[in-house]
Amino acid sequence: MNKTPSLKDVAEKANVSISTVSRSLNYPEKVDTKTLGRINKVIKELNYRPNRVAQRLRIKEGHRKIIGLLIPDIQNPFYVDVVRGVEDYAYSRNYALLMCNFAQNKEKERMYLDIMVSESVDGMILAPFDKYDQDVINLLEKDFPIVCVDRGLADYQDVDIVLVDNERGAFEAVSYLIEQGYERIAYVGGLPSIPTSQQRKDGYVKALQKYNMPVDNELINFGDSKHDSGKVIVRELLQLEKRPTAFFTGNNLITLGALETIHAMNLVIPGDVAIIGFDDMPWSISLNPPLTAVKQPGYEIGKRAADLLYQKIIEPEKPSVKMMLNAKLIIRDSC
Amino acid sequence: MNKTPSLKDVAEKANVSISTVSRSLNYPEKVDTKTLGRINKVIKELNYRPNRVAQRLRIKEGHRKIIGLLIPDIQNPFYVDVVRGVEDYAYSRNYALLMCNFAQNKEKERMYLDIMVSESVDGMILAPFDKYDQDVINLLEKDFPIVCVDRGLADYQDVDIVLVDNERGAFEAVSYLIEQGYERIAYVGGLPSIPTSQQRKDGYVKALQKYNMPVDNELINFGDSKHDSGKVIVRELLQLEKRPTAFFTGNNLITLGALETIHAMNLVIPGDVAIIGFDDMPWSISLNPPLTAVKQPGYEIGKRAADLLYQKIIEPEKPSVKMMLNAKLIIRDSC
DNA sequence: CTGAAAGCGCTTACAG
DNA sequence: CTGAAAGCGCTTACAG
Numbered sequence: 001m002n003k004t005p006s007l008k009d010v011a012e013k014a015n016v017s018i019s020t021v022s023r024s025l026n027y028p029e030k031v032d033t034k035t036l037g038r039i040n041k042v043i044k045e046l047n048y049r050p051n052r053v054a055q056r057l058r059i060k061e062g063h064r065k066i067i068g069l070l071i072p073d074i075q076n077p078f079y080v081d082v083v084r085g086v087e088d089y090a091y092s093r094n095y096a097l098l099m100c101n102f103a104q105n106k107e108k109e110r111m112y113l114d115i116m117v118s119e120s121v122d123g124m125i126l127a128p129f130d131k132y133d134q135d136v137i138n139l140l141e142k143d144f145p146i147v148c149v150d151r152g153l154a155d156y157q158d159v160d161i162v163l164v165d166n167e168r169g170a171f172e173a174v175s176y177l178i179e180q181g182y183e184r185i186a187y188v189g190g191l192p193s194i195p196t197s198q199q200r201k202d203g204y205v206k207a208l209q210k211y212n213m214p215v216d217n218e219l220i221n222f223g224d225s226k227h228d229s230g231k232v233i234v235r236e237l238l239q240l241e242k243r244p245t246a247f248f249t250g251n252n253l254i255t256l257g258a259l260e261t262i263h264a265m266n267l268v269i270p271g272d273v274a275i276i277g278f279d280d281m282p283w284s285i286s287l288n289p290p291l292t293a294v295k296q297p298g299y300e301i302g303k304r305a306a307d308l309l310y311q312k313i314i315e316p317e318k319p320s321v322k323m324m325l326n327a328k329l330i331i332r333d334s335c
Numbered sequence: 336m337n338k339t340p341s342l343k344d345v346a347e348k349a350n351v352s353i354s355t356v357s358r359s360l361n362y363p364e365k366v367d368t369k370t371l372g373r374i375n376k377v378i379k380e381l382n383y384r385p386n387r388v389a390q391r392l393r394i395k396e397g398h399r400k401i402i403g404l405l406i407p408d409i410q411n412p413f414y415v416d417v418v419r420g421v422e423d424y425a426y427s428r429n430y431a432l433l434m435c436n437f438a439q440n441k442e443k444e445r446m447y448l449d450i451m452v453s454e455s456v457d458g459m460i461l462a463p464f465d466k467y468d469q470d471v472i473n474l475l476e477k478d479f480p481i482v483c484v485d486r487g488l489a490d491y492q493d494v495d496i497v498l499v500d501n502e503r504g505a506f507e508a509v510s511y512l513i514e515q516g517y518e519r520i521a522y523v524g525g526l527p528s529i530p531t532s533q534q535r536k537d538g539y540v541k542a543l544q545k546y547n548m549p550v551d552n553e554l555i556n557f558g559d560s561k562h563d564s565g566k567v568i569v570r571e572l573l574q575l576e577k578r579p580t581a582f583f584t585g586n587n588l589i590t591l592g593a594l595e596t597i598h599a600m601n602l603v604i605p606g607d608v609a610i611i612g613f614d615d616m617p618w619s620i621s622l623n624p625p626l627t628a629v630k631q632p633g634y635e636i637g638k639r640a641a642d643l644l645y646q647k648i649i650e651p652e653k654p655s656v657k658m659m660l661n662a663k664l665i666i667r668d669s670c
Numbered sequence: 671c672t673g674a675a676a677g678c679g680c681t682t683a684c685a686g
Numbered sequence: 687c688t689g690a691a692a693g694c695g696c697t698t699a700c701a702g
Contacts, residue, residue: 019690023687030687059694357697
């Protein structure tokens, strides 16, 4: 491969020292106009681009203009929205973005966390593996700039965080089901170790309690936050003697798995069984039937989180802030 | 922020030179067992991790164990599958992955291409912006290791590439529609500058020709590969005097947009109008009705591309290979 | 088996 | 306004 030109190449061709070339890039006002012109011409000719690796090694933390993003499941459209929010913000501020998908795998999360640190990012945005995520806490304790999204940490409060009011969103969804007259409502949640799975369950329980309805543990289920577990759990529930008449599904992929099972069993929605999904999808309206869902502001979460991280980077002593965004019930035809 | 320990810190604490510490990491067999033990203990105590930035600056190309991935639209589930294939391969070979979404934006693509190069990746996998993508060709001409996926380059053949047989996939889909008795079949493609949009059109045309059916230019449309353009174009087509009785939609997001319009107009699928989508989605089966679709092997494409890149990196003189994978028609209930 | 030294491509005080 | 020099954290010939 041809070698990319370096500062030295530019300096030689422009007959100045590398210091001056570097200055012309970083502090052009400190360089003589004529010299500057000559240097810029050479830069253009050679198509010189600074080597970011060398820059990063030299520049001190907080000025490297690169941040990391660690997401738990790139197959979940919710996180794709978050990614887009972070991307747009980073792009607007001229930050590079190092993005990794740890696929809700602790090993991978640890590896990527190490990589981010050793790539010397200025900070990172992530959804912790679970609420005890010790690897994230360790970083936080070293004052590494981190913003959490979607999920909080149980015993560590001094962290910037952007959450959705999951409990309230769930409460509204289940209340709506109850008001429609459904009585046996099942909750199908994601991994029990993930805070959002619990919060959505809490909202579910509170809604039942508010309407003085029994809380039946048989109807409260947790899976692994993926498509397949939605399929399997819903099938089991539908084989129960007293089967549920409505489902409240705890994430996008579970919802899709649930729909697959319901359709495979030739049940009609909402005639035979109703469903509300936590989290809306761009194609919810094209599902059979159009899905009633709780919509999380994923893009907004990404933008806000990126902004918080930016603030934290430029002002490390800034007190941490918690932000809670609302989810919104979108009524369509699935109940 | 607390400083992360460096080689020097380990060396001092273990009472050896930094050379020896470095060697203990890279060539442990060249280090005395006792010394090695001492060093490893200190490494553990300090939780030392090599600084990847410094490593990359020093190590020569092809040995840096980091590759780049540039995707055109992270909202399209097809590319998410490709991402997963690349990720899994990279993880298995212990490569880090620098991933960027250029959102089919030429400016962003150029910026990320620059970043990848200046981040000194060993090579990259990308779907070119269009078939004339000069920025990619420039890199290729400098022998930068690149593998193209999904889209080829018109005038530059010496490149590794993993494609899907789009023409054949489209041909089969449209033939199937014709065999079902549909006569006015519309094609709704993505951006006309993208090779796949054209290839899918070619397959569409060939199928019509094979069955001696007229090719009506009014029925051949291109949009911008996004959800909205599917919505808009299908609406226009359905307002035609002689409206189409079937749609062949040229990508995932267009399909979803088309469904949205069809449902909004209260038309029944396949009674009033039929549809086949190019590219299947995990939730196609849960759509209304379950969608007949041409399935591309996205995950497989990602894996193969990563493997080709790996080969190219370890053996730069390797002749380039083109790979063509088949798409598969999955028949459900939308026609 | 081990260490001193050079160097990867930059940035930035410092001196002039 | 400009250049020589130090140094970021590593790796790797080279000498011993």
